[in-house]
Amino acid sequence: MYDYQLIVIGAGPGGYVAALRAAKLGAKVAVVENREVGGTCLNRGCVPTKTLLHSSQIYHDIATGEHAGVTAEQIHVDMNAIFAHKRAVSEKLSSGIEGMFKSAKIDLIRGKGTVTAANTVTVKTADGEKTCTAQYILVATGSVPARPPIPGLDLEGVMTSDELLEGCDRLYDSIVIIGGGVIGVEFATFYNDLGCAVTILEGMDRLLPTMDRELGQNLAMILKKRGVNVVLGAMVQHVEKTADGLTVQYVQKDKPGAACAETVLCAIGRKPYLEGAFAPDMLPEMNGKSIRVDEHYQTSIPGVYAIGDVSSKIQLAHVASAQGTACVENLFGTMEAIDMNVVPSCIYSRPEIAVVGMTDAEAKEAGIPVKVGKGLMGANARTVIVEGDRGFMKLVAHAETGKLLGAQLMCEHATDMISELAQAIANGLTADQMLLAMRPHPTFEEVMTEAFSDLRAKLRS
DSSP, X not given: OOSEEEEEEOOSTTHHHHHHHHHHTTOOEXXXXXXXXXXXXXXXXXXXXXHHHHHHHHHHHHHTGGGGTOOOSSOOOOHHHHHHHHHHHHHHHHHHHHHXXXXXXXXXXXXXXXXXXXXXXXXXXXXXXXXXXXXXEEEOOOEEEOOOSOTTTTSTTEEOHHHHTTOOSSOOSEEEEEOOSHHHHHHHHHHHHTTOEEEEEESSSSSSTTSOHHHHHHHHHHHHXXXXXXXXXXXXXXXXXXXTEEEEEEEETTEEEEEXXXXXXXXXXXXXXXXXXXXXXXXXXXXXXXXXXXXXXXXSSTTEEEOGGGTOSSOOHXXXXXXHHHHHHHHHSOOOOOOTTOOOEEEOSSSOEEEXXXXXXXXXHTTOOEEEEEEESTTOHHHHHTTOOSOEEEEEEETTTOBEEEEEEESTTHHHHHHHHHHHHHTTOBHHHHTSSOOOSSOTTHHHHHHHHHHHHHHHO
């Protein structure tokens, strides 16, 4: 007889959602967590970053409010208060999850969980080791920042996003950010808003290199206009301490370069966190650095499953949550219809960026004929009112069927609008169908009608 039907190792967005869903389906569940409930997303990632960006947005709006007839003097940034607010938000949400665990009668076991045998998890707690058994074990231990083998990244003052989000007692005068992906551009936005001198070093030929080319190119232009030093094609060689603080040496087009700052942020990505998750004689098959799983998220170990950043190529909180739900639905209930191929991604720069589905370049590379429709934000009433930056909405559809295949938005509130387009892709909707309903005026979303109208015209030409 097992102690539980399900033990979840990790209380991040994948683990806690899976645990709550399993409990709702009638399973007896335990969750093992050695840090704060909510995982990286809630405590050292998505939520803290967006909380900081909310603070910097308020400062930016006050400092640049003259166009709307609002002026202010002696605006002050209190970094201690900003980070205290960040912590308060995370703690409130984390305690809310713990409350849901109690209501669902889920046992929360504080400690480091390890799969030590079939159907067995050993937890190192403050009071010693505790052994628990379960019919199923779900590993959802998330990821940690990656530190590439670049000399000098271990110097004092060189931080990862986790370390930077722990808080600081003052605003830096200058910062060099290694990496122009999602993490890099969001922190660049935050520090630039507050008046810090920011340099971004990106090894590829554009920011956000995994996304539509126009998004990264347009964002680089906007950031440069705000005073951010964006260096593309910069291959970092090493970091060293100098009289000016920290200096990052790099090579750009075979020419050496250097960027100096008070601190350095290494934002080159994240890697699965599996330290201590499995005993040496219980290691699962791997797919590179990730755990290999089948279509039901089962590992090579019978009864042991894995979701989220430890097994997925797409490291997003909502992907982990969807996988957790799908996994336990398969184990304890009826599988819900979630299209795991339609994954929206959001970047909280200014303007916001949100994408889903295929870009036109990806479609063409796959041999799929496409047409592209576009709407520009420049003449949009809401964009004019807020003096928004140059933005657009781009839609990609199959040239023969007319079905929407992808969308790329770069505008205010893009992250709140992308779900409409994800639903359209998942349900095979066309431009004609997306134009059946009117969109209210004045809204940012009105441009979507223009983009779909342009797409329909291209499809009919």
